[in-house]
Amino acid sequence: MNQVIRAEGLVKHYKEVKALDGLDLAVPEGKVLGLLGPNGAGKTTAVRILTTLLEADAGRAEVAGVDVAANPDQVRAMIGLSGQYAAVDEYLTGFENLDLFGRLYRLGRAKARSRARELLERFDLNDAADRPVKTYSGGMRRRLDLAGALVADPKVLFLDEPTTGLDPRGRVEMWEVIREMVAGGTTLLLTTQYLEEADRLADEIVVIDHGRAIAQGTADQLKDQIGGERVELVIESAANLGRAMETVNSFSTGEVVVDEQSRTLTAPVTGGSGVLVEVLRQLDSNSVKVLEFALRRPTLDDVFLTLTGHGAENGNSEQPQKKKVSA
Amino acid sequence: MSQLMWLAADGYNVTRRNLIKIKRMPELMVWVLMSPIMFVLLFSYVFGGSINVPGVNYREFLIAGIFAQTVVFGATYTGASLAEDMQKGIIDRFRSLPMTRSAVLVGRTASDIVYNVLSITIMSLTGLLVGWRIRTSFWEAVAGFGLLLLFSYAFSWVMATVGLAVPSPEVVNNASFMVIMPLTFVSNAFVPSDSLPTPLRIFAEWNPVSAVTQAARELFGNTNPLAPASEAWSMQNPILYTLIWVVVILAIFVPFAVALYKRAARK
Ligand SMILES: Nc1ncnc2c1ncn2[C@@H]1O[C@H](COP(=O)(O)OP(=O)(O)O)[C@@H](O)[C@H]1O
Numbered sequence: 001m002n003q004v005i006r007a008e009g010l011v012k013h014y015k016e017v018k019a020l021d022g023l024d025l026a027v028p029e030g031k032v033l034g035l036l037g038p039n040g041a042g043k044t045t046a047v048r049i050l051t052t053l054l055e056a057d058a059g060r061a062e063v064a065g066v067d068v069a070a071n072p073d074q075v076r077a078m079i080g081l082s083g084q085y086a087a088v089d090e091y092l093t094g095f096e097n098l099d100l101f102g103r104l105y106r107l108g109r110a111k112a113r114s115r116a117r118e119l120l121e122r123f124d125l126n127d128a129a130d131r132p133v134k135t136y137s138g139g140m141r142r143r144l145d146l147a148g149a150l151v152a153d154p155k156v157l158f159l160d161e162p163t164t165g166l167d168p169r170g171r172v173e174m175w176e177v178i179r180e181m182v183a184g185g186t187t188l189l190l191t192t193q194y195l196e197e198a199d200r201l202a203d204e205i206v207v208i209d210h211g212r213a214i215a216q217g218t219a220d221q222l223k224d225q226i227g228g229e230r231v232e233l234v235i236e237s238a239a240n241l242g243r244a245m246e247t248v249n250s251f252s253t254g255e256v257v258v259d260e261q262s263r264t265l266t267a268p269v270t271g272g273s274g275v276l277v278e279v280l281r282q283l284d285s286n287s288v289k290v291l292e293f294a295l296r297r298p299t300l301d302d303v304f305l306t307l308t309g310h311g312a313e314n315g316n317s318e319q320p321q322k323k324k325v326s327a
Numbered sequence: 328m329s330q331l332m333w334l335a336a337d338g339y340n341v342t343r344r345n346l347i348k349i350k351r352m353p354e355l356m357v358w359v360l361m362s363p364i365m366f367v368l369l370f371s372y373v374f375g376g377s378i379n380v381p382g383v384n385y386r387e388f389l390i391a392g393i394f395a396q397t398v399v400f401g402a403t404y405t406g407a408s409l410a411e412d413m414q415k416g417i418i419d420r421f422r423s424l425p426m427t428r429s430a431v432l433v434g435r436t437a438s439d440i441v442y443n444v445l446s447i448t449i450m451s452l453t454g455l456l457v458g459w460r461i462r463t464s465f466w467e468a469v470a471g472f473g474l475l476l477l478f479s480y481a482f483s484w485v486m487a488t489v490g491l492a493v494p495s496p497e498v499v500n501n502a503s504f505m506v507i508m509p510l511t512f513v514s515n516a517f518v519p520s521d522s523l524p525t526p527l528r529i530f531a532e533w534n535p536v537s538a539v540t541q542a543a544r545e546l547f548g549n550t551n552p553l554a555p556a557s558e559a560w561s562m563q564n565p566i567l568y569t570l571i572w573v574v575v576i577l578a579i580f581v582p583f584a585v586a587l588y589k590r591a592a593r594k
């Protein structure tokens with residue numbers, strides 16, 4: 001298949017930090033690749049190299065067959081980028097922002113204007129079109145930023161954490177917009193910290209950690225690898241952890257993760273709420289008191305625990321390290 | 328279209344964007360214009376009595392100096408705006424577009440000409456109110472204003488370079504203060520340079536701010552031929568000396584700023 005985005009062995013250092021450590025990527029025409037990883041994994045660095053904003057120390061990258069380092073201008077004419085933070089001008093109105101981008105994409109005055117109106121309509125920003133962006137909410141800014149990436153109707157699109165910082169409703173709306181866009185045949189590279197987001201939007205997922213791909217496959221393949229839903233239990237007494245773990249383990253399809261400090265057990269299961277009820281019943285008859293329980297979809301943290309044995313190391317989180325415990 | 332035509336078109340669009348910002352934030356202009364007015368009034372009425380300039384009314388002597396000081400300080404805005412655009416990721420957005428590489432800088436410095444025309448107009452009106460007069464021909468006066476704008480344009484590129492090199496607009500403001508204060512005060516802008524101690528006098532005589540001030544004074548007829556400014560070549564040929572500075576500054580800082588822009592990363 002024709003690979004529209006291709007990266008081979010990308011390496012990028014910032015002083016001692018190895019932001020990218022030999023990353024390979026390939027996105028076929030019209031497909032969506034989800035680059036999934038925690039804060040500091042190297043997602044933004046990869047996007048910046050592919051969109052010509054940054055030069056790699058080693059490796060090569062192509063967009064639609066054009067080398068990003070050798071012919072950056074040609075690449076820029078083909079791509080749309082919406083960065084991790086909305087890069088729209090606060091003092092201009094929504095319309096003026098898109099009109100400016102259209103002119104700078106060299107659509108011509110009339111075309112830039114009509115395209116701006118069209119996108120404002122499509123992104124539900126019509127009412128705010130002539131208000132300075134300063135007055136926009138976070139979600140509106142993100143939508144405007146995304147609209148900015150679409151001004152020239154690019155064949156290839158890069159979205160860096162398009163829903164980070166949005167509330168749950170804003171996130172669902174953004175997913176809707178992205179899905180519509182992709183239905184039109186755009187090739188998309190999307191980065192995210194949310195497994196659910198990658199699952200919903202991407203045809204293929206690359207899990208990245210410390211600048212390297214640690215897993216790759218379709219959402220289903222990845223899920224097979226990491227198991228289905230999780231039961232998560234908080235028990236009352238630390239003394240019962242051993243007994244609780246044995247019980248949970250007998251229902252689990254994978255390994256049970258125990259966090260002793262918070263007396264939390266997490267385990268992959270299949271079978272939905274029925275299993276949860278069984279687990280609770282069994283614990284009850286073993287006299288283990290449960291304070292909280294939940295059945296939830298796996299998160300990025302679960303992916304990392306399964307694949308690497310440690311949680312997703314969020315650059316700035318101070319959560320105690322969770323450990324994988326084999327039964 | 329040729330490369331140059333695209334540069335002009337892209338530069339025009341960026342200029343337009345910058346001017347919209349001035350329109351949306353009139354308070355910005357008010358504060359910026361307040362300071363030259365304050366300077367005119369302070370120096371005229373507070374220090375004016377104690378500063379003696381042979382053969383010339385001090386207020387006439389002063390205005391060209393305030394012009395020069397204001398356009399040099401105004402360049403700080405160029406640098407601070409670029410640093411702000413970089414901080415907010417706007418420069419990244421521009422860099423991902425298929426526009427001419429130097430257009431952001433060309434547009435930035437061009438919009439600051441508009442801004443300087445505004446501030447020089449306000450200062451001229453204030454000056455006329457306190458007794459400043461142009462005593463030369465129309466064309467000489469035009470040349471005087473033109474030279475001030477040309478010098479300020481060149482200086483904008485210096486501050487553009489600073490703006491791209493530092494992490495935030497606040498740093499531009501502080502850094503420029505450190506450079507511009509001595510540059511404007513150790514000059515002939517407010518006092519005749521021969522009243523200064525020797526090392527400072529020599530610095531003042533060769534300081535480009537003195538040259539553009541002296542050139543403007545001559546072109547507006549605010550000097551006294553019987554009381555020559557100074558023997559130094561720079562002060563005897565202030566117009567030529569200013570033009571040399573303009574050419575040198577542009578030759579160094581345009582390529583420097585463009586190179587920084589190309590490498591600019593969001594800080
Ligand atoms: N401009 C920079 N200077 C120094 N280190 C950087 C810079 N940009 C990114 N890094 C470092 O590179 C690593 C990858 O960062 P990034 O690509 O932004 O990750 P992500 O987007 O996945 O959060 C991190 O450790 C980050 O601190």
Ligand SMILES: [Mg+2]
Binds near residue numbers: 040160
């Ligand atoms: Mg990032």
